[in-house]
């Protein structure tokens with residue numbers, strides 16, 4: 382894990398490990414690295430608002446990332462770095478056993494769901510996320526990354542629909 386050498390803190394996760402809904406983003410940024418907590422920068426503030434819009438918060442979800450250390454200067458993580466962290470992301474999901482997995486952005490969609498289309502094409506549907514040790518598949522969906530929404534607010538409308546879809550699924554599952 383050479384990213385560990387340039388990072389200040391490990392950013393593993395935040396929230397409730399007993400919750401039934403897990404959100405996975407891409408990689409920690411500067412503020413996350415400073416605090417050792419995921420989604421505490423600008424994107425995190427928008428994510429908190431998105432959660433609040435469907436009556437969720439950090440006491441009712443668990444948040445983590447595809448990469449556990451900030452890549453220097455926020456560069457895109459390499460496929461090797463993604464591959465190194467992936468077993469731990471899988472294990473995290475396996476231990477929490479959520480009903481719902483929300484994949485934030487294209488990098489997480491490629492790593493976790495092996496889906497390579499743009500988020501705009503992947504969003505708005507449910508995927509089965511299979512974990513061999515779990516008897517039921519986890520319902521997974523892809524959402525625009527909150528940092529992307531800050532720069533492309535025109536997509537907020539779709540993100541809002543997707544949040545309502547998640548809220549509906551949550552009602553059906555638990």
Ligand code: URA
Pocket residue numbers: 406407408409410413418419420421422424425446528
């Ligand atoms: N963006 C992410 O994907 N994760 C974070 O923790 C912060 C910003």
